[in-house]
Amino acid sequence: TFKKQMYWGDYGTRFIRPIRWLLAILGSEIIDFKIENVRSGNITFGHRTLSTAPIEIGSAKQYFTKLEQGKTIVDPASRKKMIYGQIKSIEKDIWNNEYRAVVDEKLLKEVIDLVEVPSILIGHFPEAFLYIPADILLEAIKYHQKYFPVVDSSGNITTNFLIVQNGIKDNGDIKKGNERVLRARLSDASFFYKQDKKHDFLYWQEKLKGVIFYYGLGNMNEKQKRLGEISIYLAEKINRSDNKKLLKDLKDASAMCKCDLVTNMVVEFPELQGIVGREYSIERGYDESVSNAISEHYLPESAEGRLPGTETGRIISLADKIDTIAGMFLMGKVPSGSQDPFALRRKASGIVRSILDGKYDIDLKDLIKFCTSLYKKSYETKESDDNKMIEKIFGFITARLKFLMAASNKKMDVFGAVLGSGCSSLKDIDLRQEAIEDYMLKGDIKSIVWPMSRSQNIITGKQAGPVDPGLFKEK
Template sequence: MSTILFELGCEELPPKSLKPLRDALQASVTEQLNEADITFDSIKAFAAPRRLAIQIQGISDKQPDRTEQKRGPAIKAAFDAEGNPTRAAMGFANGLGIDASQLTTISTDKGDYVGYEQTIHGQATTELLPAIFQTALDNLPIAKRMRSGASRNEFVRPVQWAVLMQDEAVIPATIQGHETGTQTRGHRFHSPDYHNIAHANDYEQLLAGLKVVADFDKRQMLIKNQVKALADEVNSDAIVPQDLLDEVTALVDFPIALRASFEPRFLQVPQEALISTMQADQKYFCLTDKAGKLQPYFIFITNIESKDPNQIIEGNEKVVRPRLADAEFFFLQDQKQPLFALTESLKNRVFQDKLGTIWEKSERIAKLSAFIATLMQQQGRDISIDETVRAGILSKADLASSLVGEYPELQGIAGTYYARLNNEPEAIAASLEEQYLPKFSGDVLPQTQIGICLALADRLDTLVGIFAIDQAPTGSKDPFSLRRSAIGILRILIEKQLPINLVALVEQAIRGYSDTEGSKIAKMGDTFTQVMTFLNSRYRAMYTEQGVSVDTIQSVQAINPHMPLDFDQRIRAVQAFSQLPQASMLADSNKRVANILAKSATVVADTVDESLLSEPAEQSLYSSVHQAQMAVTPLLENADYTHILQTLASLDEPLTQFFDGVMVNSEDDALKNNRLALLKQVRALFLTVADISELQL
């Protein structure tokens, strides 16, 4: 058992790709070792700006020997009447390099054959490793490979050196065009020369002395701890997005965190703009107070242990100042006119070639938002129709602002700032940012009533318009993010407890295009059908992500409820029902009922003739159904689906006894039709909630 060390030294690797490259390298090597039946105790991957490495400890020296059974021709063809080997047997033996006398008999269900058990000796691990590592490098997820100089070898960056060792010895090989050795290089500035690795176990410790923290996760933890310590010194919290943290970790070998500051006057600018430019352009960690308000500090990570850190701090402060000044300029420039004035330029900005301008979209959003607000008012919600219309008209105004032009991610956010500066009502101002929520899976939803209206209207308008011009999502292509928009619509209606019918919303959204001068929707009926189908198809993606089983979703989709809130209530009821002890039997019984009714050659009556109920089991079922109908009626009025299914669980025993003791397809047509009518009532009861025959319990 020994230790293997592999290191590929390169020019600085792409920082956003370093962590995925590390993980892919380790996964590929692990998979190949397992396939080759080479055992090991542990495997660890390292990744730093100029290197990818793998250290494997407790690895076996060779593959285990294995026995392989070779099967030749049938016994009848292998030996003649005197028992002598035929040419077929001789040829088989010669191919294996053995004498025909060494052949054995293999018995199978198709007869006896000649055969031979051959021992395959395992290869030495050191013979297999060069190909394993080269294959792993070849399979790395690199979008675009490059060549360096005259070399024909391709990699993400020029390769400088390669290490491949078993304990203290080199494993001779050529990897990425470089002869393997035992020499590595340290920090580019602190320790640029080559250094010999005495033993494969010494790798991490040696590099630490050369100012390289090779372990990506350790380096990241060092950064997090240093950033927190510096933030605590000024009683602040650091904003540390994981993507930014990964990128910064990939940029440095030897992380040293320093805190710098900027002029407090810049804090008048929307903090989202300042944070955006400091994170995206400078890779800084911004600081906020405990209430989340930006502070005039930032923390950056340097890769050099400087004798005079103040010079580095002053240099970063000098670099960031013009960027913050640009944001300040754009912010002040936009304030020279009210937010509403910016809407004028939207009349010349195209939303989509076939769907008109952004101004026309704003008008449609305003009308659709007013429609939704009216429905919400009818449900007792406190919302102003006039303010909703005003918010709809202003919803896209900030797209014409200088600030959003420079920082597109501030759409909506900038509008909220400008609306407040213009003394627009707070309900309007807050809604301008909320219209874009949720932005991603699991994101927060709009909190204000007007924000909910805008968020729904914006998504519905885009959804209807794009389907109307035949640009629906296909495969992995979804340029308008319609799948995410559809789930956003469903989440808002469900989580905000809005009992609003999707049919009404989609029809109103289509009407918004039809009401404009020169309708942009040619086939309104087709568009409605396609959009409704698309929205209904999103339930599965949304609920499976929450851990709901597919059969539960299908059981509700089978009855096609058009109200997302109602759909969700049914899902929760079926989930609860699935846990009942009677659920499995009732699901099977419902399948049986559905099959019997489907095979009926005549139209099944809705009512049951009680006088024709001759068998005790059908009388009992009829009585139980009647009681269930009485109990379900008030529950259905309150959409209490969970209690409805709990009530219907009482039909388990009567249904079982019915199928055990009653012949449904009686020769007497009157009896048969009456029994079918009884089963129809049973099925109708369950279909008030879901088609539980879809459940796989």
């Protein structure tokens, strides 16, 4: 199912593009059917400019080779291999391995699907742009223009970049056109960077007051203040309250982590959020751990994405995600089915992974209660039953833990038993799961179950009384 579909002509069928032909064969036999005015057959077409003649497919086995002759590489893995091969050839034969392309897997996957028969050109941009922070340049080149940046042997960005184009022999115009487009984008970045240098974080903090977090839940400046409170709460719960530097870093990072959202650079290049904040805080003399936390608090960006690498970043990331989940649940914005417009499932997975990665023994229900109380002090929310809401959010987050456990081939019956014990620390749940599975693997599970069952049977229906130390005997 495609999100955007269209009609064409006077026909009632909706699809992402007009249907020009239908290739449908089983073995060598045509599967005969019709969609609107188009009947199926064994004819297809290759690249629309490099190979315009019809291509007859005699059997399914011929499909890939026939399309390749028509200047279309059907298999994405083959296109990926071609791109990699051409990049390595350029690095070795043209640059003598003194330069290398920065091949980002996310960008590579996107570029693979933009071309039918990939070929690579080398482009250049003016050296004058190199004064812009390298990470900002890299992101602008990659995600705005879909080019591969190039660095030298020391990892410094160069003025070279690689263009993946669609197999057309270049007479120089394609290269010049791409260079012209990149120059325009970098000129924009340069202008916005110079404008942003005129301001400090206090200026951006004030501007955040005009940016709504969510209707009924205040603005982004207020969210930053909540992140500060949640971060200090987390630091205390993981026994870091005596670490004065960490507490100061948390205070600074939480007060600045959303500021770059209102910078000129991020308004123009939204994908640079976090990166711009880090670079601007470095330029303004903040501690490295604070600067890294500003960019890391968005991590992980996917279910299996990179986690924050610093404790400051991990704590701010946890605070940001649990704050968002608590707020959205309080406003009744609970994900349903495939609908998750605020990416709350991804945030919940990030919470689970970060807690386990940091080995933090945190009572998750207490944390949820603290977060919801911050909202209720300042805003009218749709949900009024605190205990019900805490259980709802706890269940939502532990559902992601269950998903991760299942993906790691953990025993789901054990997970259900551990969760049913009333444990509300994700670290504790994980350790109990591991311990029980270890006993099961050794075939020694009865040594745990039998004494517990016997003890339970003995005390069932009995009244609890005071402990009499005189009854204890040394053995």
